[in-house]
Amino acid sequence: MTLLKRLFVIAFFFGVIGAGALSYGYYYLSQPFTSSSVNEPLILEFPKGKHARYVITQVSKHYALGESILDNKQLRYGFSRLLGGVSHLRAGVYEVKPEHNWFDVWSMVSNGDELQFSVTLVEGHTLQQWLFTLNSAPYLSGDAKSAANALQESLGPTVDSLEGLLLPETYTYRAYSTVSGILKNAYESMQKTLADVWSSRSEACPVESPYELLILASIIEKETGISGERSLVASVFANRLAIGMRLQSDPTTIYGIEDFDGNLTRAHLREKTAYNTYRINGLPPTPIAMPSKASLEAAANPDDSPFYYFVADDTGGHVFSETLEEHNKAVRRYQLNKE
Structure with a gap:
């Protein structure tokens, strides 16, 4: 065999080995981590200045990856350098899921696809x-x-x-x-x-500024969590404001009580604070909570109703009344458990 043929055979031999190694490397890096015994995702914190080996160590430790001859950190790093694209890794916090593989990890960290x-x-x-x-x-x-x-x-x-x-x-x-x-x-x-809600308010809106709308919406938010009731609750307050009737809202009164213990008493209702709407006219000075867009819309567009009162019923909603006599009956039935 001539020298040229020998060189060709040697080159072919190493070429076959190299191709086999690359094929194995691609196969190895594409295997999901579900093959391990760990099914919980890894929250991978990758700080600035850390190397790709840091990622390999953290993922390997979490998924209990082995250290056999064909499965160890050096091989993972070598294949990753050759095939995985580990350059220009970005610091951040990432979620490595069991169904991910090494290609997914390097793509995620290279692209900065943070959690x-x-x-x-x-x-x-x-x-x-x-x-x-x-x-x-x-x-x-x-x-x-x-x-x-x-x-x-x-x-x-x-x-x-x-x-x-x-x-x-x-x-x-x-x-x-x-x-x-x-x-x-x-x-x-x-x-x-x-701004959007204020610009679309109706003529029935009972307040004169966007900030007052926030205040009224916050009261509505605290009075009911039922979407279908918001505009009706808003109508009660609009009706009261229109005739100069006090709002008499428990949530506003509670907001003005320092270290409120959950028990609203008659003494609380008699105490004059800036937020006790049983004692002050009109709105309190600030919102009492963070109102949703739905409550803002209800405050800006209250229903046209004859109601001036409402009381919580036993279904999570409220009973609305036009007169004090009707309201007192509802209170006796639903709050005092008296017919």
């Missing part, structure tokens, strides 16, 4: 409840109270509180986003929503 987190800021909750929720949200940086104070200060001296000024919604964010960013987004979303 999206979410926080739901519930309608009818107060600012203080929202701040607690934000401080408890995962991977959200910053102190909620400090962020709220900073936002309020940036709005100028005419804004005494953020109560009612933030739109209830589920907000999505990436890891290490700031509380300030969420609050700013919620404020801007409420401003847009409020």
